[in-house]
Amino acid sequence: MTKEILITGGAGFIGINFVYYLMKNADYQLTNIDALTYASHPFIKDEFQENDRYRFIKCDISKQQELDKALDRSYDAIINFAAESHVDRSIENAAPFIQTNITGTMNLLNAVLAGKAKKMIQISTDEVYGTLLRTDKAFTESTPLSPNNPYSASKAAADLLVQSYFNTYQLPVMITRCSNNYGPFQHLEKFIPKVITSALLNKPIPIYGDGQQIRDWLYVEDHCRAIYTVLNNGKAGEVYNIGGGNEQTNLHVVSKIINYLGADQSLIRHVEDRLGHDRRYAINYEKIKRELNWEPQVLFEDGLLKTINWYRDKIQRVDYT
Template identity: 60%
Template sequence: MEEYRQKDILVTGGAGFIGSNFIKFILNNTSYHITNVDKLTYAGNSSNMVNFDKHSRYRFFHCNIADNEQLKRVFDKKYFAIINFAAETHVDRSIENAAPFIETNIKGTFNLLNYVIHGKAEKYIQISTDEVYGSLSEDEPSFTEKSPLSPNNPYSASKASADLLVRSFYKTYQIPVMITRCSNNYGPHQHTEKFIPKIIQHALQEKKIPLYGDGMNIRDWLFVEDHCRAISMVLENGKPGEIYNIGGDCEKTNKEVILSILNILGKSKDLIEHVTDRKGHDRRYSINFQKIYKQIGWQPAVSFDDGIRKTIDWYKHNLGREK
């Protein structure tokens, strides 16, 4: 009984982009049993989980982590770890209506932490974002784990709030929690409202590609499989109470990303259409991942050129099945 329990992981938000990629990574590379919990909103695509049911080490609950009554039935066992991917993540949506972000990102995190307090999991990993640090100018050094939190939109504020809640539970109750903060992910299964999938979709369909402002906003791009490998290493070797930045070592302007995709697809740059800039649009994100490299031995392995070609190839074959 003890041995079986040690292999159980609860993944929240496992129908989403990063969560589904993580489950695939764990099922393919470890002996862990996965319980996947997802609300199945627009971002939780059931097609992302289509092959998981074939695995004897997988089960799924349709559940909203912000609803504690629903969540109770998931805790019919004690888990080795809870890994919380479940989140509302799209900045534009948070600007239009922040309420769902407060519910899922803050209240949902609170509910999960309470189960850890009551001994239902041996460790907890909060999947966060570099956006909690705010924005950098072009010449400022990269964010470290000690950078102050300075979120600039309702989405990043809700994630920063959740991070502070996790930290407070560690300090107050000494429960074994960790936080990871990643740079911008890309790869297969990402919702087409996100930047790179939208570019690919519009380019393939010869539609105009909207580019906010002057197009010189900078993001640090991380291939999702690299991110999943990092989380797995934190699961095995991370220290309670620690924060780990996970970056791609790949800063590019939004315009550079669009031009790279257009070049690979052989499409004209005339498809680019400059549109009014987003409210509170952060200028630059940049992650210093030296801590996770020195302490755990992780670094990104997939170059942007290889990762973007794999991503484009996936969308070429799957766009018809995506939302």
């Protein structure tokens, strides 16, 4: 019997990539819900309109009345991508992050508790762990949560809520925490898309502080494979770290992009550092490799070239979707 899957936030960056992944690699019935905010891709609501395996419902998960429209059937799983995720925006105004990332997650947990789904995967982030020194070991699933900005604090709170529902109600829930994703469909406000598009358009490329902040980059398709693996083989109550094994300084990433595009290094502009800016993230993904046989397959250089070419094609067609 075909599985029924509810995907929340499936018009956003990682969510839309996961929708495409499932439509290509599985025979599930998909219900995709999204509030269609500024960072979404509205075309996804009609992308598979001829396919009876797919339906789209406009929905804000923080609003119970809207969510109820999607809870008209029982699901085998809910996969929660829906989130406000831009750190700078959370520093300017944390309220939307509290609503979507915490209240929205609670509403989904209550739906599972009410029998509307058999299990739920909470898509989280390595940012809940805080920051690392260069000499520190990478984050593991047992690293204490220590968020440093309103966005990561809201995600940490949601994670704790998920874990509390497992401990209190034995709810079949799992949490995945990924390192920095990159790839097609990421919003232009994010680091790699901003650098690529700025270089292509010969505009200044802003870099926070000295540019020596380190991130562990994960190609979005590798992330989708990991979530699919957790969906099918993950164990209730567990946390799974998903990393790319690609630690790079921001400045090094910018230089790679500039060199590939033949742009001018003088486009780089060092600007005042972000408030509460974490210095380094690194994910230890040994657990998911050992227990579920997943590891990243896309080399950073290969994924970066695919991403650069995707955005270049969009700009050439004057199409920023």
